Amino acid sequence: MSLDTVVEDIREEAHARAENIREEGETRAEEIVADAEDDAAEIRAEAEREADREIEQLREQRLSSAELEAKQERLEARRDVLGDVREAVEEELASLEGDTREELTRTLLSAASDEFEDGDDVRVYGRAEDRDLLESIVDDYDGYEVAGERDCLGGVVVESEGSRVRVNNTFDSILEDVWEDNLREISGRLFDQ
Structure with a gap:
């Protein structure tokens, strides 16, 4: 090659x-x-x-x-x-006025009085405008006296130093309890739930 x-x-x-x-x-x-x-x-x-x-x-x-x-x-x-x-x-x-206010106030004071012993010195407080009403209701209870005013819608605050008990039976406190217990129902009725 x-x-x-x-x-x-x-x-x-x-x-x-x-x-x-x-x-x-x-x-x-x-x-x-x-x-x-x-x-x-x-x-x-x-x-x-x-x-x-x-x-x-x-x-x-x-x-x-x-x-x-x-x-x-x-x-x-x-x-x-x-x-x-x-x-x-x-x-x-x-x-609220007249008989309705008196009846409610009497009922609330009566319920509060169950918490106190006979012979206790019991002081009752209420709305300033209800003083005369409270004075007339308290006359039915021994040892009870109207001792002053509370800023409330009505009803009573009742207390005794001897038993160290205070009962708040004002319209405000009752309304608060009823309102809280029934808020869902109230809301349901108002808003069709």
């Missing part, structure tokens, strides 16, 4: 090898580009999904916030109405 033939064979082999390397390079480059395009598409799809999740989350937060605000406004309006009703009841109790 001649030197030219060997050189030509080496050249052909080098060309063939270069062509193989070039083809492998192009194939590898195409694979890299395809992988990069797939990665880009996946990143874009994930970004879109994340944006959709954030939009939905923001929408839910705003909706929840609006619902909470509306609920708070309804509760505040209900509290205002309940406060108005309570105020109206207090005004009605404070304005």
